[in-house]
Amino acid sequence: MSALAGVSSRRRSTDQVMRGLLLAGTLIALVPLILVIYYLLKKGLGAWSWDFFTTDPTGNFLGDQGGVKSAILGTIEMVLLASIIAIPLGWGVGLYLVEYGRGSRFAAVVRYFVDVMTGVPSIVFGLFIYIVVVLNGWGGSSFAGWKGSLALGLLMLPVVTRSAEVVLLLVPDGLREAALALGTPRWRVTMKVVLPTALPGLITGSLLAVARAAGETAPLLFTATIVQSTTFNLNDRMNSLPVQIYTDIGSPNDQLVARAWGSALALVALILITTLVARLASRRSRL
Amino acid sequence: MATTTPEVGRGDRSILERSAAARRADPLFRAVLTALAGLILALIAFFLIFLINKASPAFSHQGFFSFLFTNDWNPSKEIFGAWPLVVGTIICSAVALIIGVPIAVATALYVTELAPRRVRGPLVILVELLAAVPSVVYGLWGVFVLIPKLKPAEQWFADTFSFLPLVGGHVAGPNYFIAGLILAIMILPIVSAISREVMTTVPPDLKEAALALWATRWEMIRMAVLPYSRAGITGAAMLGLGRAIGETIAVTLVIGNSPTIGKQIFDQGYTLAAVIANEFGEAANDKLHSGALIAAGLVLFVLTLFVNALARGLVRRAENKGTKIKTVGGAV
Amino acid sequence: MTDENHLGTMDDQRPPATGSDPAAAPVGAPRAPLPDREAPTAPAHDGAAAAVLGKQTAPGIAVTDLNAHYGAQHAIRSVSLDYAPNRVTAMIGPSGSGKSTVLRCLNRMHEEIPGAVATGKVMLDSDDIYGPSVDVVAVRRAIGMVFQKPNPFPTMSIFDNVAAGLKLNGIRGVDLKERVEQSLRGASLWEEVKDRLQEPGIGLSGGQQQRLCIARTIAVEPQVILMDEPCSALDPIATLKIEELIADLKQRFTIVIVTHNMQQAARVADTTAFFLSGELIEHAPTDQVFTNPGDSRTEEYVTGKFG
Numbered sequence: 001m002s003a004l005a006g007v008s009s010r011r012r013s014t015d016q017v018m019r020g021l022l023l024a025g026t027l028i029a030l031v032p033l034i035l036v037i038y039y040l041l042k043k044g045l046g047a048w049s050w051d052f053f054t055t056d057p058t059g060n061f062l063g064d065q066g067g068v069k070s071a072i073l074g075t076i077e078m079v080l081l082a083s084i085i086a087i088p089l090g091w092g093v094g095l096y097l098v099e100y101g102r103g104s105r106f107a108a109v110v111r112y113f114v115d116v117m118t119g120v121p122s123i124v125f126g127l128f129i130y131i132v133v134v135l136n137g138w139g140g141s142s143f144a145g146w147k148g149s150l151a152l153g154l155l156m157l158p159v160v161t162r163s164a165e166v167v168l169l170l171v172p173d174g175l176r177e178a179a180l181a182l183g184t185p186r187w188r189v190t191m192k193v194v195l196p197t198a199l200p201g202l203i204t205g206s207l208l209a210v211a212r213a214a215g216e217t218a219p220l221l222f223t224a225t226i227v228q229s230t231t232f233n234l235n236d237r238m239n240s241l242p243v244q245i246y247t248d249i250g251s252p253n254d255q256l257v258a259r260a261w262g263s264a265l266a267l268v269a270l271i272l273i274t275t276l277v278a279r280l281a282s283r284r285s286r287l
Numbered sequence: 288m289a290t291t292t293p294e295v296g297r298g299d300r301s302i303l304e305r306s307a308a309a310r311r312a313d314p315l316f317r318a319v320l321t322a323l324a325g326l327i328l329a330l331i332a333f334f335l336i337f338l339i340n341k342a343s344p345a346f347s348h349q350g351f352f353s354f355l356f357t358n359d360w361n362p363s364k365e366i367f368g369a370w371p372l373v374v375g376t377i378i379c380s381a382v383a384l385i386i387g388v389p390i391a392v393a394t395a396l397y398v399t400e401l402a403p404r405r406v407r408g409p410l411v412i413l414v415e416l417l418a419a420v421p422s423v424v425y426g427l428w429g430v431f432v433l434i435p436k437l438k439p440a441e442q443w444f445a446d447t448f449s450f451l452p453l454v455g456g457h458v459a460g461p462n463y464f465i466a467g468l469i470l471a472i473m474i475l476p477i478v479s480a481i482s483r484e485v486m487t488t489v490p491p492d493l494k495e496a497a498l499a500l501w502a503t504r505w506e507m508i509r510m511a512v513l514p515y516s517r518a519g520i521t522g523a524a525m526l527g528l529g530r531a532i533g534e535t536i537a538v539t540l541v542i543g544n545s546p547t548i549g550k551q552i553f554d555q556g557y558t559l560a561a562v563i564a565n566e567f568g569e570a571a572n573d574k575l576h577s578g579a580l581i582a583a584g585l586v587l588f589v590l591t592l593f594v595n596a597l598a599r600g601l602v603r604r605a606e607n608k609g610t611k612i613k614t615v616g617g618a619v
Numbered sequence: 620m621t622d623e624n625h626l627g628t629m630d631d632q633r634p635p636a637t638g639s640d641p642a643a644a645p646v647g648a649p650r651a652p653l654p655d656r657e658a659p660t661a662p663a664h665d666g667a668a669a670a671v672l673g674k675q676t677a678p679g680i681a682v683t684d685l686n687a688h689y690g691a692q693h694a695i696r697s698v699s700l701d702y703a704p705n706r707v708t709a710m711i712g713p714s715g716s717g718k719s720t721v722l723r724c725l726n727r728m729h730e731e732i733p734g735a736v737a738t739g740k741v742m743l744d745s746d747d748i749y750g751p752s753v754d755v756v757a758v759r760r761a762i763g764m765v766f767q768k769p770n771p772f773p774t775m776s777i778f779d780n781v782a783a784g785l786k787l788n789g790i791r792g793v794d795l796k797e798r799v800e801q802s803l804r805g806a807s808l809w810e811e812v813k814d815r816l817q818e819p820g821i822g823l824s825g826g827q828q829q830r831l832c833i834a835r836t837i838a839v840e841p842q843v844i845l846m847d848e849p850c851s852a853l854d855p856i857a858t859l860k861i862e863e864l865i866a867d868l869k870q871r872f873t874i875v876i877v878t879h880n881m882q883q884a885a886r887v888a889d890t891t892a893f894f895l896s897g898e899l900i901e902h903a904p905t906d907q908v909f910t911n912p913g914d915s916r917t918e919e920y921v922t923g924k925f926g
Contacts, residue, residue, distance in 0.1 A: 007503055015503035022401060025393025026410065029479070032472045033417050036424070039432050093327060096320035103733045110324045113331050119526070119595030120588065121533025123563055124338075127584045131337050154330075161327075174770035178832065180731060182784035182839060183760030185309070187316035192787055196774045215421025218535045218560075222567050242423045242536075249427055249540060257431070264424045271419050286773040286821070305754045 040265045047262025057228045057244065057259075065255045068263050070230040071244035075270075078145050078224060078238060079214050082152035087206045090157050094164025094202075099190050111165070117158035125154045126219035134223060145231075145238030148224025155219055156209040163205025167198045170287045200285035207278035211271045217242035241267045338585045344578035354582060360546035360557070362566065367579035369586065371548045375463065375556035379538060380531040382467020382552070383474055388524045390471070391478035399486045400508055411483075418476035426540030429469045434460045434541060437468075441553050458553040461543035466556070469537050474527035481526060485519025485605050486512055518608075522601030529594040533587060535560035559587045677842040677873045678744035679704035680725060680762075685739035687720050687729055694720050695737075698899045700892055702843075707865060707874040709888030709905065711881060713925065717897040718877045722845050725875065726762040727755050743842065760788070763841035767848040769828035771820035771835070778816040780831055784839035798838055805871075806834035807864050826857025833864065837872070844868060846876040850883065862887050881921055885909055893917045 007015075051067050058066035093110065101107025129151040134143060171194050179189040195202075220243050227237040241263055248260035346354060349367050357368025398410050441458045449455030489512050497507040513520075543555025544565050563580050570576035680702040687695035695717045702708045710718040723729040724737045727748060741748045748758045771780045779786070781799045799816070803809040808830040812823070820831055829849060836844060846865075850858040865887045868874060878884050884891050885905055892902040893914070901908065901917045912918045919925055 007501060011503055011506070015505040018505040018508075019401060022393045022397045025390045026397040026402075029390050029394045029417075029475055030413055033413060035432065036420055036428050039428055040424070043431075089323060089326070092320055092323040096324040100317055100320060101324065106321075107324065110327055113327060115599050116592055116595060117327070117331065119529045119533075119591050119598075121535065121560060121591055123533070123535040123560055124584050124588045124591075127563065127581060128334055128337065131341050131581065132333075135341075157327075172770070174766060174768055175772060177728065177731075177764075177766060178770040178772070178835075179783070179787060181726060181728060181759055181764035181766075182787060182835065183756050183758070183763075184784075184787045185313050185756050187313050188787055190316070193772060197772070211419065215423070217421070217423045218564060221564060222571075242421060245423050245427060246536060246540075249423075249430060260427055264427050268420060268424060271421065275419055305757050309756075310754060 040261070040268060043258065043261035044265025045262075047258045048265070052259070052262055053266075056230055057239075059228050065253070065259060066228075068241065068244055068259065068266070070228060070239040071241045071263060072266065073230050073232075074145065074224075074239040075214055075241045075267075077232065077234065078149045078152060078220070078240060079210055081146060081149035081234060082156055082213055083206070083210055085149065085153035086156035086160055086209070089153075090160025090206070090209075091164050091202060093161045094168055095190060095195075097161075097165050098168040099186070099194065114158045114161045118162060121218075122155055122216050123218035123221075126151045126221055126223055129154070129219070130222045143223060143225040143237045145224050145234035145236060148220045148238060148240070149234070151219035151223045152213045152216060155216060156213050159209040159212060160206050163208065164198075164202055167201030167205060167287070168194065170201065171197050197286065200281050200283075201287055204278045204282040204285075207274055207281065211274040211278070214274065215242060215267060215271055217246050221246075241270075334588075338581060338588060342578055342582035342585045344574055345582040346578075348575055349579070354579075355586070358548065360562070362570070362573075362576050362579070365575060367575075367582070369559065369579075369583055371546050372557050372559045372562050372583060373586075374548050375542070376532055376558040376560070378463045378552075378556065379466045379470055379542065379558060380528055382464060383470035383531040384524060384528060385471075386468060387471030387474045387527060388478055391475050391523070391527070392482050392520055394475070394479045395482035395486055396508060396512070399483055400512060401504065414476055414479050417472065422473070422534060422536040423540075425469050425473060426537040429465060429537060429541040430461075433469065434465055437465065445551070445553055453551050454553075456551050456553070459543055459549075459555045461541045461555055462553045463542065463549060463556045464552045466538045466542040466558075469541060470531045470534055473534060473537065474530050477530060478523045478527040481523035481602060482516065482520050485516045485523065485602070488519075488606060488608070489515045515608075516605065518601050519605030522598045522603075522605060525594055525598030525601065529591050529598060532594065533560055533591050535564050539564045559583045559590075563587075677704050677871065679706075679873055680843060680875070681740075681742040682721075682725075683740040683742070685721065685724055685737065685741065687717075687724055687737040688735065689732065690734040694897050695724065696897045698739075698894075698897075700899055700902050702873055702875055703890065704873050705869055705871075706889040707869050707876060707887050708902075709884035709891045710875065710877045710894060711879070711884050711891060711920075712894035712900075713920065714879070715896075716894040718892075718894045719847055720897075721894070722764075722847055722875060722877050725843070725845055726759050726764055728759075728764065730755070760784075760839055761841050762843045762845060763836040763839065764845040764847065765829070765832055765836055765849045768852050769825060769832050771823070771828050771831050773819070773821045775820055776817045777812050777820050777823070777831060780820040781834045781838050783835055788839075790839075799834075802834040802838040805837050805868070806830045807860065807867075808834055824857070826853050826860060829853060829857065829861060830864065833861075833868075837868070841872065843873045843875065846874065848877055848879060851879065858883070881909070893920060895920070 049067075053067055053072070054069055055067040056070045057068060058064055060066075093114070097107050097111055101110070129147055133147050133150060175193055175197060176189055179193045180186070184193075220240050224238045224240065224243075226243045226247055227239050229239075231238060245260045245263045245267065248256040248263070251257065345367055348365070349357070354367060354369055355373065356370050357366070358370040359366050359368040360371055361367075394410075394414060398407055402410060438458060438460060441462075441464065445455050445458050493511045493515065494507055497511045502510060538558055539561035542558065542561055544557055544561055545555035546557050546562070549556050563584055566576070567580055570580055682701070683699050685695055685698040686693070698717075698721055710721060712718045720729060724739075725741060725748075727737070729735050729737050737749070739749065743758075743761060746753070748762070772783060775783060778799055781802050782795050785793055785795065785798065800809060800813075803812065808827060811827060812818075812831075820828065823831060829852075833844075833849075850861050853861070862883065865874060865876070869889075876884075876888065888905045890902060891905045891908040893900045893908060893912075893916075895916055901912060901914045903913065907913075908917060909921050912921060
């Protein structure tokens with residue numbers, strides 16, 4: 001009987017209490033999520049309308065405030081350009097780190113600084129581009145969409161690089177060896193065997209970085225700033241959803257606040273869709 | 288004699304050679320990739336140089352230590368003492384850590400040790416969803432939902448516990464506490480994810496040994512999982528700290544942007560990141576003012592660099608403890 | 620039973636796998652003495668195959684004073700041995716004896732490891748593969764390798780896997796379909812996959828994948844095939860198929876096989892080399908190594924006293 005005697009009731013109750021606390025903690029963590037989603041839907045859906053998506057902000061003091069078309073298009077344009085800059089660069093650095101840099105001191109330093117870059121606050125990237133490109137007047141001293149893209153691209157670069165490195169490391173070395181043993185030069189092994197095998201994972205990592213960049217406000221504040229009209233000229237100031245929301249929040253006009261909720265819902269929806277596509281892409285991975 | 292190697296395109300060369308053009312491709316490819324990697328280093332160096340350069344007017348005007356430690360941020364009088372900003376940053380981050388880390392760790396523990404198998408996946412996804420909400424949306428929610436809804440509770444707390452230091456007095460709408468609370472929510476996903484990763488590297492035999500000694504589940508966690516994961520969890524918390532320090536938009540919307548050090552936790556305040564976002568518009572043409580803001584950015588940059596470097600060192604060491612470092616035939 | 624001149628199997632229809640009759644497998648029956656190097660074996664294939672496949676004899680490899688290092692660690696010490704043409708040479712020895720390292724020095728894969736170096740003379744025919752003007756990539760087209768774990772390219776179909784060596788290197792002027800079929804036949808895989816060439820290579824069983832890798836290797840028409848424990852990840856039936864295949868392949872190629880399975884060496888190899896701690900201890904006809912070894916260390920290993 002004594003061998004099977006249980007744990008003392010005090011220990012047992014401690015166990016129950018602590019388990020309860022851990023569960024409670026987890027539930028508490030989910031509360032903000034639920035609340036945010038609830039209010040987003042409650043206040044945001046009401047702002048959605050045909051006009052919301054198809055008209056530009058009017059900037060009127062009174063009366064019709066317009067929609068956020070320029071903001072949505074601007075975000076898409078700038079994030080697209082940022083991706084064109086950051087993704088090839090990130091994949092390239094990832095390829096270097098995995099295919100040529102294993103064990104090299106230089107690669108270790110690069111990897112370390114890429115890590116470091118992931119922790120840099122986004123506003124510092126905006127500041128940097130502002131100083132280098134806006135103040136110095138490269139490409140005209142004004143604010144421009146492409147300058148915003150530069151800042152977003154800088155933000156995406158370390159994220160894309162790190163995820164690319166992780167995925168490329170998952171490609172089994174046996175594949176590289178098999179290709180090398182067939183008398184394939186290294187560069188072809190990388191481009192024709194390693195890259196295609198890692199592609200789904202690379203795409204996932206890149207799309208997640210895109211989702212992150214789409215939501216950033218700070219880097220755009222002093223690079224692309226804000227403008228009302230839709231423009232496809234990246235050389236001009238360009239609107240974006242985050243900056244539009246930021247601007248509308250501070251307004252005393254209730255319509256604008258309502259519009260901000262609608263924009264916020266649209267932005268979160270955009271991000272969630274991108275994230276979903278990213279996760280689906282990784283399902284096709286054979287790693 | 289002979290061979291069956293394809294004759295195509297070999298010309299007179301021995302089978303063991305290739306054309307000069309073909310042999311050039313490999314070194315070229317490698318050089319391009321190496322250059323890209325070097326570009327990263329160049330970018331960072333560039334960063335620092337430009338930031339320091341543009342910040343120097345402020346430093347020379349104010350003096351470096353005076354910039355950091357003077358408790359007076361007054362652009363109109365051309366006084367740029369960033370101390371209130373630094374203190375504000377510290378207070379918000381502290382609140383974020385105090386609230387966020389225990390909850391994140393609790394979540395991580397629950398998911399790895401206690402949750403039924405089928406619930407784990409969905410739980411993880413839900414916590415990750417917190418990270419999908421952009422900063423400006425948290426700010427929006429904070430301004431129009433959190434601040435008005437919490438104000439009565441905050442006031443009650445301030446009145447009831449006014450004997451505590453840093454508590455008591457009139458509760459401002461936007462204040463340090465709300466900013467810290469939102470930061471806690473924002474750092475939850477990353478602290479939880481990394482803690483979870485570290486906890487899954489706890490060797491199963493360690494846990495089984497504890498359970499074999501009749502330990503209850505909680506005792507097993509306390510004896511085996513937590514001590515083993517301690518370094519990793521600390522690293523995760525520091526990563527959260529780094530994130531909290533640098534967070535701009537959500538904070539500037541809910542902290543009140545008042546360039547003084549508040550007297551209590553429910554007072555308005557300011558942070559390094561918030562001041563940059565807020566004042567850049569008006570400072571654009573003022574070399575001194577913008578220099579001061581860039582200086583604040585520089586301080587922010589260095590601070591986050593330092594915290595993140597420390598954090599990553601801790602996390603890497605913790606992760607390498609449990610798992611073998613992947614080697615490729617002798618190379619690291 | 621396969622004898623030295625078992626011909627005509629590569630193009631004729633193979634009877635279905637006879638896993639049921641292991642007694643038929645060639646076990647260490649006394650082998651005919653090695654033919655002279657000068658006397659060419661003239662295979663009596665039908666002319667069409669000969670025309671496509673070219674001459675059937677392959678060169679041997681002559682290794683002189685091979686040394687290999689992993690950084691500061693001296694892994695292979697002054698190894699010299701000859702791999703006879705159109706024969707199977709097995710390399711055996713305990714773990715860490717260096718047999719795999721020697722193998723990888725034969726197609727210069729050893730130097731792909733950062734910090735690894737190899738010196739010495741390795742003559743393929745009249746060319747030293749470690750010569751100054753020699754390109755590593757070309758060496759590997761002449762000396763192919765099959766690995767322990769089958770590694771077909773996961774993003775490619777069966778057809779593309781076999782053709783990979785040709786496509787990856789932009790070799791033109793070869794009828795891919797014909798080459799792929801010949802290679803698959805040569806690897807005894809054609810009948811099993813001829814109707815599903817477009818399916819992914821990784822959909823095959825382990826044994827089939829390994830034969831796919833062999834087909835891939837012979838598609839670039841090397842002169843030598845190196846095999847690094849090719850059957851250790853496979854079940855006995857698949858192993859048997861591959862061993863039968865090896866007996867066929869040596870008609871066209873010189874084969875070097877590393878194995879930790881002494882029975883396998885006894886079954887497939889004409890000569891066997893025993894390694895210990897990075898040194899070549901003994902190299903002799905296989906049955907001599909197993910029944911009457913010259914060195915006491917060889918004897919201790921093959922009788923299981925250590926290993």
